[in-house]
Ligand SMILES: Cc1cc2nc3c(=O)[nH]c(=O)nc-3n(C[C@H](O)[C@H](O)[C@H](O)COP(=O)(O)OP(=O)(O)OC[C@H]3O[C@@H](n4cnc5c(N)ncnc54)[C@H](O)[C@@H]3O)c2cc1C
Ligand SMILES: Cc1ncc(C[n+]2csc(CCOP(=O)(O)OP(=O)(O)O)c2C)c(N)n1
């Protein structure tokens with residue numbers, strides 16, 4: 001008996017359902033009308049209408065990062081696809097699994113500069129993990145399933161499926177299965193056992209060990225976080241994480257040293273610099289983390305666990321590189337550790353912790369408050385304290401507020417923290433919060449924002465209102481592109497060239513204009529009551545928190561400097577930026 | 586650890602699924618990440634399996650060469666990456682068509698030299714030859730160098746193809 005014939009558009013929907021997708025983020029247009037028609041005639045998939053295609057991709061990222069599932073996007077050809085580019089690039093840099101469906105002009109029109117034609121596979125080749133142009137309906141189901149496989153296996157990332165309009169109308173049988181064995185792409189999950197043994201030996205014999213973990217632990221899934229906790233506790237070693245890995249290890253634990261890197265803590269960075277064995281689990285030696293490469297952790301033996309062979313020895317030469325999935329490798333490490341009844345060098349470790357405690361006592365994240373003006377760090381700290389114990393998801397925009405959020409909001413669970421790390425995309429936070437809220441309808445979802453960033457995808461407040469998503473937009477309004485201003489102060493003689501946020505809207509009225517609630521706090525004495533009101537107000541809230549305009553984000557390792565050459569908040573003249581450092585971003 | 590900054594030349598074979606855009610992916614990878622391409626050749630090698638073989642000659646520090654291989658290997662349609670410079674003893678060949686125009690002594694000398702290089706004459710007029718010459722790239726460089734004073738007018742080269750010695754497949 002022949003299977004029933006479906007149109008390409010119906011195949012798209014069926015393949016999504018077979019993949020377990022229940023939510024997609026999209027925006028219609030001429031080249032995807034058949035798919036929108038098929039969406040209209042079904043009720044298994046919920047479509048979230050955004051207000052800009054960039055917002056659709058960031059929302060899908062927030063959905064993906066907060067659930068561990070891939071995010072799905074549907075946009076039209078030409079401008080729909082090009083508007084999605086920033087989001088796709090963001091997902092590529094941060095290893096977020098996204099399946100983005102783009103409409104394309106009919107196959108016979110491709111290459112003719114047809115209306116709303118863009119070379120989508122050409123343009124997105126550089127900002128996706130892989131992409132496909134589907135030339136006929138019989139290929140469609142197979143490509144759909146392959147796309148989900150590629151997006152979610154190995155190092156996750158965004159993929160694009162470009163579907164010409166005639167293919168969406170073409171009828172064919174649906175035969176493909178969601179479970180595929182890929183012809184060429186088969187990333188390995190298990191690490192080389194000999195190398196893992198070698199790594200465990202190094203770890204066991206360390207005198208000044210340090211765990212440095214990253215987004216790969218989050219990518220690997222919640223099991224990886226559990227195994228990491230077990231290994232770290234068994235060893236008793238100190239642990240730090242990148243911006244992308246926050247939450248994999250509980251921030252409330254005593255072995256936790258806080259984030260490392262450019263705006264990391266004094267103890268984390270000094271421990272990185274002085275350690276003798278560095279254990280990198282799922283982090284990629286990014287330049288925000290390493291600082292000057294020649295001076296990066298100069299005395300350590302380095303172990304690196306990463307699912308992507310190209311991450312190993314890319315920036316920093318390591319002694320033991322293990323290609324594999326964090327959870328799988330951690331499991332083997334634990335097994336070997338236990339079977340050999342390994343025990344760390346207690347005396348050496350005690351000395352190491354003594355040294356770390358001296359660095360900790362420097363209290364590098366401290367700041368001074370006063371009665372007149374809200375300090376941005378204070379606002380985040382209050383926000384954290386007042387939301388503790390709830391199911392909270394935090395997203396951010398990009399800038400000083402993002403770093404203060406990373407420093408002063410603490411996470412004990414993975415998948416609770418979503419930020420644009422690799423690309424540093426202003427405008428990421430509000431749509432990402434929308435995506436996280438869709439996935440966790442009863443949770444408290446907060447976008448910690450800057451007044452400049454929030455204007456970049458402001459239109460998405462309308463999406464939040466339409467879908468009754470109670471996201472809280474907490475704006476640290478310093479009336480400056482603070483991060484830019486800080487660099488201009490430190491590197492360009494205080495010439496604040498075009499970094500003042502002039503002609504700002506009244507955020508309270510703006511929120512009201514969208515049908516949301518606006519709240520403002522201007523004095524430290526108003527802060528707690530205003531935060532309480534924000535939490536208790538149903539529906540989306542925009543909170544205009546007026547903060548100290550000229551506060552700088554410290555600690556800071558200036559570009560081109562080493563981990564032990566940090567600028568501290570109470571000693572801002574302590575280090576300077578070299579001429580070479582000025583060349584760096 | 587001290588970084589090794591010596592520049593090495595490597596010949597890398599890449600077996601890929603012959604799907605649309607695969608060559609663009611490989612070339613885009615090299616240009617996007619700032620790697621050198623000294624030579625690149627591609628052709629389908631198995632019609633039934635739809636696989637193509639790309640041979641790239643590139644240069645860089647050992648760390649860059651390692652990156653290039655890892656980056657190629659993670660492209661979705663790539664079956665296998667083989668560094669013919671380190672993993673195997675390999676033979677490399679390139680073919681060139683070389684047009685030399687002239688008369689008299691120079692013409693005779695060009696023909697005499699072509700014989701020493703085992704180049705074949707594949708087209709001739711009263712005032713020109715086209716030679717077909719095959720060999721390792723430096724042999725072709727040498728031949729072209731010798732033809733230059735003898736009336737070299739045009740060169741077309743295939744780029745390097747290479748294969749590992751011995752009985753094993755890639
Ligand atoms: C203004 C600004 C300031 C910043 N300052 C800092 C800072 O001070 N400190 C800081 O840390 N960052 C900072 N960042 C972020 C920084 O740019 C990088 O995004 C971040 O450091 C990268 O984190 P990561 O190394 O964990 O890698 P990710 O980008 O999260 O990459 C994950 C790595 O894990 C691997 N991986 C993926 N899945 C798996 C798996 N299943 N198993 C094993 N491995 C896997 C991947 O191949 C990759 O190598 C800043 C960003 C901005 C915008
Ligand atoms: C799309 C985009 N454009 C420009 C930048 C460069 N940039 C980084 S931080 C920043 C200022 C952000 O200002 P704001 O949102 O007010 O945050 P603050 O630093 O004041 O907390 C700018 C312009 C960027 N990261 N992203």
Ligand SMILES: [Mg+2]
Pocket residue numbers: 399450451452476477478479480481482
């Ligand atoms: Mg600001």
